[in-house]
Amino acid sequence: QSALTQPRSVSGSPGQSVTISCTGTSNDVGFYNFVSWYQQHPGKAPKLILYDVVERPSGVPDRFSGSKSGNTASLTISTLQAEDEAEYSCCSYAGSYTFVFGGGTRLTVL
Amino acid sequence: QVQLVQSGSELKKPGASVKISCKASGYTFTKSAINWMRQAPGQGLEWMGWINTNTGSPMYAQDFTGRFVFSLDTSVSTSYLQISSLKAEDSAVYFCARGSETSSAFDYWGQGALVTVSS
Numbered sequence: 001q002s003a004l005t006q007p008r009s010v011s012g013s014p015g016q017s018v019t020i021s022c023t024g025t026s027n028d029v030g031f032y033n034f035v036s037w038y039q040q041h042p043g044k045a046p047k048l049i050l051y052d053v054v055e056r057p058s059g060v061p062d063r064f065s066g067s068k069s070g071n072t073a074s075l076t077i078s079t080l081q082a083e084d085e086a087e088y089s090c091c092s093y094a095g096s097y098t099f100v101f102g103g104g105t106r107l108t109v110l
Numbered sequence: 111q112v113q114l115v116q117s118g119s120e121l122k123k124p125g126a127s128v129k130i131s132c133k134a135s136g137y138t139f140t141k142s143a144i145n146w147m148r149q150a151p152g153q154g155l156e157w158m159g160w161i162n163t164n165t166g167s168p169m170y171a172q173d174f175t176g177r178f179v180f181s182l183d184t185s186v187s188t189s190y191l192q193i194s195s196l197k198a199e200d201s202a203v204y205f206c207a208r209g210s211e212t213s214s215a216f217d218y219w220g221q222g223a224l225v226t227v228s229s
Contacts, residue, residue, distance in 0.1 A: 003154065034214035038155070045205060045222055046155065051215035089155050093214045097160070097169055099145075104154035 004029065004090055004102035011108040017078040020105045022090035023071055028100055030071035034093035037066060037075045041086045050075060077107070085109040112136040114206055114220035121226045127194040130223045132206030139187035140164045143209035145216055146180060146191050150202040160209060161189055196227045
C-alpha cells in the first residue's frame with residue numbers, strides 16, 4: 001500500500017502551536033482508529049507519543065494531542081519548546097495485520 | 111524496564127547476506143510481536159512486517175517479500191532479520207520495535223542497526 005501523506009516540514013516559534021497532518025485513505029486512516037505518532041530526534045530511535053489517534057503513553061506531555069477527521073489524522077503540539085524540534089511520523093493500521101507509515105515531517109522550532 | 115538492543119553496524123558487499131539481531135528484555139518475550147522497520151538515508155520509516163513471537167509465524171509487507179526473513183530464538187528472547195542478495199538500495203537503518211500488548215502501536219524500539227552495502 002502507499003505511504004501516508006505528511007507535509008515535508010513545518011515550523012513554529014517557541015510558545016506557539018503547530019499541527020501536522022497525515023492523510024491516508026478509507027482503507028487505513030479513514031477506517032481504523034489505530035493511528036500512532038512517533039517523534040524521532042536525529043540519530044535516535046523513534047519514540048511513541050500518541051496511539052489510537054488520541055491516547056498518550058505515560059510520560060508524554062499533554063502538549064501533544066491527536067485528532068482525526070475522515071482520512072486525515074492530525075498531531076498538534078501546543079506551547080512549542082526547543083526540544084520538540086524533531087521528525088514526526090504517523091502510522092496507521094491498514095487491515096490484515098499490516099501497517100503503513102507516513103513519509104515524516106521535520107519540525108523546526110524557530 | 112523494557113529494552114530492545116540491536117546488533118551493530120554492518121558493511122557488506124552487493125550480493126552478500128546480513129543478519130541483524132534484536133534482543134528483548136524486561137518483559138515476557140512471547141507476549142508481544144516484534145515488528146521490523148527500515149529507514150533509508152533521509153527517508154521516512156517503512157514498515158517491513160512482523161513476527162509472532164509465540165508461533166514464530168512471520169508476515170511481510172508487500173515490498174519486503176523474498177529476500178527478507180524474520181526469525182526467532184525464544185531461548186534468548188531474540189528476533190533476527192536476515193537480508194540476502196544485498197543491493198545498494200538496502201543501505202539503511204533497520205529498527206525492531208515491540209508491538210504493544212494493549213494498542214496498535216509500537217511502544218518500544220531498538221536503537222537501530224545501520225547496514226551499508228557498498229563494493
